Amino acid sequence: MTAAVVLGGGMAGLLAATVLADHVDEVFVIEGDQYPDAPGPRRGLPQGQHNHLFMKGGADALDELLPGTTDLLRAAGAKQRGLPQDILTRGPRDWFERSHTDTWLLLMSRAALDDVVRGQALKNEKLKVLQNTKVIGLVGDARRVTGVRIEKGGREAGQSVTEETLTADFVVDATGRRARTPQWLEELGVPAVPEDLVDAGFAYASRWYEAPEGTPEDFPGVMIQVQPGTGRPGRGVALLPNEGNKWIVTLFGSKGGEPPTDEEGFANYTGDWDHPVVPKLLAGATPLTEIRSYRGMQNRWRHYEKATMPEGYLVIGDANAALNPTYGTGMTVSAKSALELRTELRAGGGLTPGLAKRVQGRIAKIVAFAWQTSAGNDVFFPGVQTSVPVKGEKFQIWLASRISQVAARNQTVCNIAFTVGTFVAPVSRMFSFAYLWPVLRGPRKAALTADQAIAQFPGFGNLLDDTRTEQRVPVSHPQ
Ligand SMILES: Cc1cc2nc3c(=O)[nH]c(=O)nc-3n(C[C@H](O)[C@H](O)[C@H](O)COP(=O)(O)OP(=O)(O)OC[C@H]3O[C@@H](n4cnc5c(N)ncnc54)[C@H](O)[C@@H]3O)c2cc1C
Known part of the structure; x- marks a missing residue:
């Protein structure tokens, strides 16, 4: 035996x-x-109390190991969302154009x-x-x-x-x-x-919500990523549909930019970005849990x-x-x-x-x-504790920023960046001419404004209309 x-x-x-x-x-x-x-x-x-998205590369591996699992996840209510075509996405620099890529995320508690x-x-x-x-x-x-x-x-x-x-x-x-x-x-x-060890002191604050009545089936959710190398703490948010009619909202920030955990601060959080899209959505939603924080994410x-x-x-x-x-x-x-x-x-x-x-x-x-x-x-956020020597800091920050700028506007670069990033395509795709040339050349058009980016998604329905978004008194129902 x-x-x-x-x-x-x-x-x-x-x-x-x-x-x-x-x-x-x-x-x-x-x-x-x-x-x-x-x-x-x-x-x-x-960590199960916080947002958990499953990348396509991982989901494919899961199906190889346990055939049929992602179908069961979908049947149990997991939402599949293309990235960035089905999620309003703001990269470290700019709002993304709603371009099609060959990858997606599975969203579920x-x-x-x-x-x-x-x-x-x-x-x-x-x-x-x-x-x-x-x-x-x-x-x-x-x-x-x-x-x-x-x-x-x-x-x-x-x-x-x-x-x-x-x-x-x-x-x-x-x-x-x-x-x-x-x-x-x-x-x-x-x-x-x-x-x-690389510890940028990130913290999470998360809460589940019941989506407002009438939320469209293709509600896209919102993902705002952190920007390293600016000298300021990183601040971001994920507001994503989960099973049922639920949203998970996770605010996050690096050392010095830790998200608020009080009712008012959470409901009105706009980080460093240029649009109150998250508070507007939350104003129409009903809290299902208390706000929970998580630290120690080094x-x-x-x-x-x-x-x-x-x-x-x-x-x-x-x-x-x-x-x-x-x-x-x-x-x-x-x-x-x-x-x-x-x-x-x-x-x-x-x-x-x-x-x-x-x-x-x-x-x-x-x-x-x-x-x-x-x-x-993470090595490029202020106050980071790291045991890893950082080489070519200025070039790395420039490159990351340039890639995110170009990916936000260029479909080919966007597809390669997201398919590699979600473990679908091999890293070698990033060394192709189709990727490197547009990145070196730089952005060829202006970035979308937040309103233009939002307007790409009919799935927001009327959830962002000002008439709907008068503040509600949040009700806490600890899970
Ligand atoms: C806040 C947060 C959010 C996250 N979000 C995402 C996300 O969006 N997408 C993603 O892919 N990943 C995410 N992760 C990471 C993800 O949770 C882990 O990578 C994943 O769970 C790894 O699985 P694991 O089996 O190694 O550890 P875990 O899933 O944590 O499992 C460890 C298990 O070991 C058991 N255990 C521990 N010690 C002992 C012991 N001495 N004896 C017996 N049992 C023991 C525990 O009870 C637990 O069941 C997140 C992590 C955190 C902290």
Whole structure:
């Protein structure tokens, strides 16, 4: 009998477990939480209260791993929106023209998304989830991990707690952003693993709303991205349709630009941009939850691929690289990483020596791109704390700004930028003449004004009419 143990039953853990099930007799998933019976929040996933968009590249990977999942997500109410053709988008510099691209986002609450993905993954009878069970350490030595130490029962719930050991032929650590992996490895005598940190002090404030009555089915939502390199804090917002008639509204900002968390400040937030589109929409919507904040969104990449790691131990998902969620890449990286595990398992015919090292190397390539899109931007916000040296700062800021200016007006550049950015097209597309020439030449026409950008979207209906947007007294219904 061969057994794999997966630590953490979140997105990365369940997808890795799905892949492993084809190559071992049993897969145990150790999850500290009790999963909710219906879509709902849970303690081990505090980020679930905030906006979670799924990029097309990640959604495609999800379908490869668990066929039919994105159809189930749509059936459960996920909204598919082309980027930027179906979402009013303001890039770091300008409002985008409504041009067609070959990519999209799936928009849904994290709770509903997880419910569907979990349902799909747990159809596999080889997966056994030990819920309310906490990993407290590893078994083995610096050369090989042979199992894990677990604690069953809930100290928090005042239940009695028992400690046990589970042996495993292969262990995947997917314990998320708050992973204790470095301590566990240290206990085995593994030398410290090199780590990169870029912390621009980003914070979120989020709230769910019931969309106003009469909101059109093709309501586009609003995405306003942060601009690095101006010397000012970044400020942005995502107001996006989710399942049901719900909107999730997430305000975000870097150090010094943290979003307001009070009723009035939230409802009237216009960041640094030139139009009160968000307050106008919110004025007609009904709050469904309180305003919730989230901090600690630093980019942290633990370079297990560079370390001398014990055999049989792979670190995946946020436990390996936690990325600033403002850029929306985390779940996509997790899904694509699980595909890399599958590729290596298939190539080698199962659990072969060096498997974890090879997969860790493959995952590093995916993370490297996601890291560039998030940490690579974040290093240019004021007050950033970083362990990463920044080279060619002026050129990088100029290039990022130029790309966003041109992409906002040029369909080809826009398509390449968004398909690469959402993990649909390879990065090499950005080195093509079709991309580089317009970027070097610069914008050929004036940027859209906010009103012109909004006018491109009939899906706003009359929601932005001044007659509709007299302020309501917000009613709080904590979820
Ligand atoms: C505020 C916020 C917003 C985000 N928005 C987006 C977005 O829009 N798009 C996107 O793609 N990504 C987003 N992300 C990132 C996304 O949440 C993660 O990348 C994704 O959940 C990674 O999955 P994971 O399995 O590594 O970690 P998680 O999904 O966090 O799962 C970790 C699991 O491990 C369990 N666990 C932890 N420690 C133990 C232990 N000791 N024993 C047993 N179980 C344990 C936890 O209970 C949890 O179930 C966001 C993140 C944050 C913080």
